[in-house]
Amino acid sequence: MANITPLREAVASLVHDGDTVALEGFTHLIPHAAGHEIVRQGRRDLTLVRMTPDLIYDQLIGMGCAAKLIFSWGGNPGVGSLHRFRDAVEQGWPQRLAIEEHSHAGMANAYVAGASNLPFALLRGYTGSDLPKVNPNIRFVECPFTGEKLAAIPSVRPDVTVIHAQKADRRGNVLIWGILGVQKEAVLAAKRSIVTVEEIVDDLEAPPNACVLPSWALSAVCPVPGGAYPSYAQGYSERDNRFYKAWDPIARSRETFQAWMQRHVLDTDDFAGFRRVLAESMKETA
Amino acid sequence: MPAEANAETLDFTATEIMTVAASRLLKDGTVCFVGIGLPSTAANLARLTHAPDVVLIYESGPIGAKPTVLPLSIGDGDLALTADTVVGTPEIFRYWLQGGRIDVGFLGAAQVDRFANINTTVIGPYDTPKVRLPGAGGAPEIASQAKEVFIVLKQSPKAFVAKLPFVTSAGYLDGGDARARAGIPGAGPTAVITDLGILTPDPVTKELTLTSIHPGVTVEQVKAATGWELKIAPDLKTTEIPDAGALAALRDLQARTAAAHGQAGGGGEG
Numbered sequence: 001m002a003n004i005t006p007l008r009e010a011v012a013s014l015v016h017d018g019d020t021v022a023l024e025g026f027t028h029l030i031p032h033a034a035g036h037e038i039v040r041q042g043r044r045d046l047t048l049v050r051m052t053p054d055l056i057y058d059q060l061i062g063m064g065c066a067a068k069l070i071f072s073w074g075g076n077p078g079v080g081s082l083h084r085f086r087d088a089v090e091q092g093w094p095q096r097l098a099i100e101e102h103s104h105a106g107m108a109n110a111y112v113a114g115a116s117n118l119p120f121a122l123l124r125g126y127t128g129s130d131l132p133k134v135n136p137n138i139r140f141v142e143c144p145f146t147g148e149k150l151a152a153i154p155s156v157r158p159d160v161t162v163i164h165a166q167k168a169d170r171r172g173n174v175l176i177w178g179i180l181g182v183q184k185e186a187v188l189a190a191k192r193s194i195v196t197v198e199e200i201v202d203d204l205e206a207p208p209n210a211c212v213l214p215s216w217a218l219s220a221v222c223p224v225p226g227g228a229y230p231s232y233a234q235g236y237s238e239r240d241n242r243f244y245k246a247w248d249p250i251a252r253s254r255e256t257f258q259a260w261m262q263r264h265v266l267d268t269d270d271f272a273g274f275r276r277v278l279a280e281s282m283k284e285t286a
Numbered sequence: 287m288p289a290e291a292n293a294e295t296l297d298f299t300a301t302e303i304m305t306v307a308a309s310r311l312l313k314d315g316t317v318c319f320v321g322i323g324l325p326s327t328a329a330n331l332a333r334l335t336h337a338p339d340v341v342l343i344y345e346s347g348p349i350g351a352k353p354t355v356l357p358l359s360i361g362d363g364d365l366a367l368t369a370d371t372v373v374g375t376p377e378i379f380r381y382w383l384q385g386g387r388i389d390v391g392f393l394g395a396a397q398v399d400r401f402a403n404i405n406t407t408v409i410g411p412y413d414t415p416k417v418r419l420p421g422a423g424g425a426p427e428i429a430s431q432a433k434e435v436f437i438v439l440k441q442s443p444k445a446f447v448a449k450l451p452f453v454t455s456a457g458y459l460d461g462g463d464a465r466a467r468a469g470i471p472g473a474g475p476t477a478v479i480t481d482l483g484i485l486t487p488d489p490v491t492k493e494l495t496l497t498s499i500h501p502g503v504t505v506e507q508v509k510a511a512t513g514w515e516l517k518i519a520p521d522l523k524t525t526e527i528p529d530a531g532a533l534a535a536l537r538d539l540q541a542r543t544a545a546a547h548g549q550a551g552g553g554g555e556g
Contacts, residue, residue, distance in 0.1 A: 026346045026375055027361025051375070052423075075420035077322075077359035078547075086418045101407070104345055105379040105427040112376045124384055127470050128403075128456025129426045134412045149469065178366045179346045180374045234363045241358055241547050 002172030002195070002218035007227075008270065010194045010220035011037040019159040022049040022111075022190065023056060025231060026181025027077060027239070031164040031196055032056050033227035033271035039063045040265060049156055051107045051182060052077075055230070055247050058084040059265070061097060062257050068098040070156070072107045079244050083251040093254065101135055106153050111182045113155035114189025125151040161190035164228045165213075166235060167204060168197045172215035175204045178234030180211055187213055196224040198236045224271055246282075298528050300481035301440075303500050305331060305536060306528035308392075308438045308479040317341045318390045319383060319428050322360045324438045325392035327539075328479075330356060334535050343382060345424040347372045356543040379424070383431050386471070391432030393425055393455070395439050397447055400493050400514045401464075402437065402457030402475035404429060405450040412452060422454050429455035430470045441480035441511040448514040458492035465492070482508045484525060488517070498523045 003010075015021060015038055023031050035056040038046075047068040048057055054076060060066055062084030074085050088097035102110070105125050113121035122141070132138040132151075141152045163183045165176040174195050176183060187193045195213065200223050206212050215221070226236075230243035250260045264281070268274045298306075308328035312318060314337040320329045322344075330353060333340045342351045346361040350370030357365055366372045373382075382388065396419050397405040404425060410416030429435055435457075439445055457475050458465045465474050474492075478485040484498040496508055497519040509516050528536075 027359045028346070028363065028366075071421065073421045073423035074418075077361075081418075081420075089418050090415060101421055103422040103426040104375070104424040105383070108376040108379050112380070123380075123427075124431065124471075125427050127426075127430055128453065128459050128465070128468050129422070130407075130412075130453045131422060131426065178363060179348070179361045179372060181346060181361070182375050184374065185376055232363060234366065239359070239362065 002215045002221045004168070004170070004172055004200065004221050004223070007033060007037050007194075007196060007222040007224055010222050011041055014160050014192045014194055014219055015041075015043055016159070017043055018045045019043075020047040020049060020157070022156065022158040022161045022186045024050060024161065024163055024181055024183050024186040025228065026052060026179055028179040028181065028231065029164045029176070029183065029228050029233055030054070030056055030231035031162045031227065032229055032231060033224045034162045034164070034194060034196055035060055036265045036271060036274060038065060039261065049158055051104055053085060054082065055244065058082040058247070058251055059261065061085050061088050062094065062251065063261055064094040066097060067095070068100065070100040070102070072102045072104045076244055076247060078241065079248050083248070084257060087254070100137055101131060102138070102153065103129070103131065106138070106151070107156070108182055108185075110153050110156040111185035111189050114157045115185045118155055120152045120154050123151050127151075156186075156189055158186065158190040160192040160194065161186040162194045162196075163187060164196045164224075164233065166197065166233055167199050167201050168195070168221045169201055169204050172218060172221040173204060174213040174215075174218065174221060175206045176211045176213070184211060184213065188217065192219040193217075194220045194222060196222045196227040198225050198227070198233050199223065226275065227271055229275065246285075298533055300500070302533060302536060303525065303528055304438065304440070304479055304481040306532045307484060307500070307525050308436060309335065309532070311436055311477055311479070312337050312340055312390065312392075315339045315341075316389045317343065317387060318392055319343050319345070319388045319424075319432055321393045321425070321428075322357065323394050325394055325436070327356055328438060329392055331532065331536050331539065334539060335532050343378065343388065345375060345378055347375055347378055349373060349382065354542065355546040356539060358547045379427060383427055386431070388428070388432040389434070391428035391435045391472070393428060393435060393437050395437055395445075397445050397450055398437060398439065398457070398478060398494075399447055399450045401459060401461045402478060402487060402492075402494055403450055403453045403459065404437065404455040404457060405452050407452040407454045409451055425455040429457070429475070430472055432472050434473045435475040437475050437478045439478075439480060441482045441508065443511060443513045446512045446514070458487060461492045462490070482511060493517060495519050496522060498525045500525045501527055
């Protein structure tokens with residue numbers, strides 16, 4: 001059964017230095033609050049996995065939490081580059097970041113393979129692409145029946161997966177709806193999992209085929225209303241497109257990035273504190 | 287621009303004729319896997335004009351999306367709320383794309399070469415890049431598994447290069463029958479639509495050839511914006527100018543998008 005617990009305790013007990021950690025959410029339901037808590041608790045040498053590293057991984061990489069990144073698209077959606085990610089890849093700041101780069105199809109299949117307890121994922125993919133030349137984890141195998149050449153990549157098996165969802169009931173069963181990305185697969189592929197939720201309710205009122213993650217398949221459920229901000233939770237909040245744009249100048253220089261992270265994340269106690277300080281600083285710059 | 291204006295006196299920008307020309311290529315009823323940004327603008331314009339039954343599929347999971355404004359990111363809530371159904375991302379790539387159900391993959395690119403291969407990964411060496419681009423996203427498998435591919439991007443010597451520093455997604459590889467020999471199932475890029483004209487692959491060599499030029503653009507301009515010795519089709523056509531209805535629909539869509547997002551719908555994954 002999942003423990004319903006404050007996020008700080010969940011991160012302290014479930015995310016360790018050196019872990020392989022997947023924070024998933026395809027534009028929707030990105031677990032920003034959990035990312036901040038990992039930064040606050042100063043985790044190091046993480047292997048970060050995520051199909052679409054965006055602001056949340058820019059912050060973790062820039063704060064020196066990550067040794068390696070496994071991904072398939074890294075950018076600030078609708079805005080441009082991730083400056084901290086680029087600084088780490090291009091200049092090795094604040095430390096060298098190893099990268100293992102895939103396509104979305106490869107990553108999605110690798111999560112499915114992880115959730116299915118298979119050693120590798122099999123797909124028709126990467127043909128004609130240079131990605132296999134720079135990623136030794138993309139290989140090709142022969143179909144034992146037809147001899148056809150197919151792509152194979154190792155399963156993603158995170159030590160811990162973190163996602164955000166709309167709601168949980170009091171036993172810790174979780175309901176997710178809207179754009180689901182690879183959240184379910186990422187949770188089931190992982191040894192441990194943390195789900196932050198908008199609210200805890202008496203009854204999920206989930207129809208039979210809804211995406212429900214049962215409590216017994218999760219490690220911790222943490223109520224964090226608005227915990228996906230600046231991403232969104234369908235039915236609860238809108239994506240704050242202004243913040244994605246505001247992030248670009250903040251992340252562009254090391255100094256403005258560090259000052260921003262100090263004030264908004266390291267010097268705040270939790271996500272509610274972050275939102276209060278952010279509201280103040282947005283007012284100052286408005 | 288009033289919608290009733292005479293088409294022959296219509297004023298339009300280079301980006302507008304690119305978008306309208308790209309949208310025209312999408313036939314009604316086509317199942318289209320849509321990239322974010324310019325492809326999404328063109329595909330939604332097609333849906334709002336001549337192709338109301340085009341099926342738009344986004345890699346984040348929406349199938350049959352009918353967004354009221356252009357999505358800013360590939361996972362905007364409007365895509366899910368207006369879709370016929372929303373499935374998980376693995377299902378999109380496994381059942382719908384790899385399953386062979388996509389007619390057209392509609393992609394953008396940072397760079398293309400003369401055989402319509404696409405780079406969205408790095409400029410310069412991979413290990414010490416001059417510019418680190420976002421990476422592959424869904425493009426490698428869309429480019430190989432959609433029955434055909436349209437690419438839309440602005441034409442410049444930096445974007446149209448003789449040799450790519452990195453092939454992220456396959457076009458015709460080294461040209462000729464190289465794509466088929468590599469075992470890639472889809473037909474490949476059948477049109478590259480730019481702000482200057484439309485390039486299509488030579489039927490035999492698969493080299494991109496200028497087959498349509500936008501009105502007011504010169505062949506010299508297109509050649510100067512291409513990083514290789516561009517071949518010009520002997521029967522070079524002039525692109526039909528955008529009709530008033532399409533232009534009005536495009537401007538209306540962009541105005542609605544700007545009002546909703548504070549910008550006209552650039553876009554990215556994530």
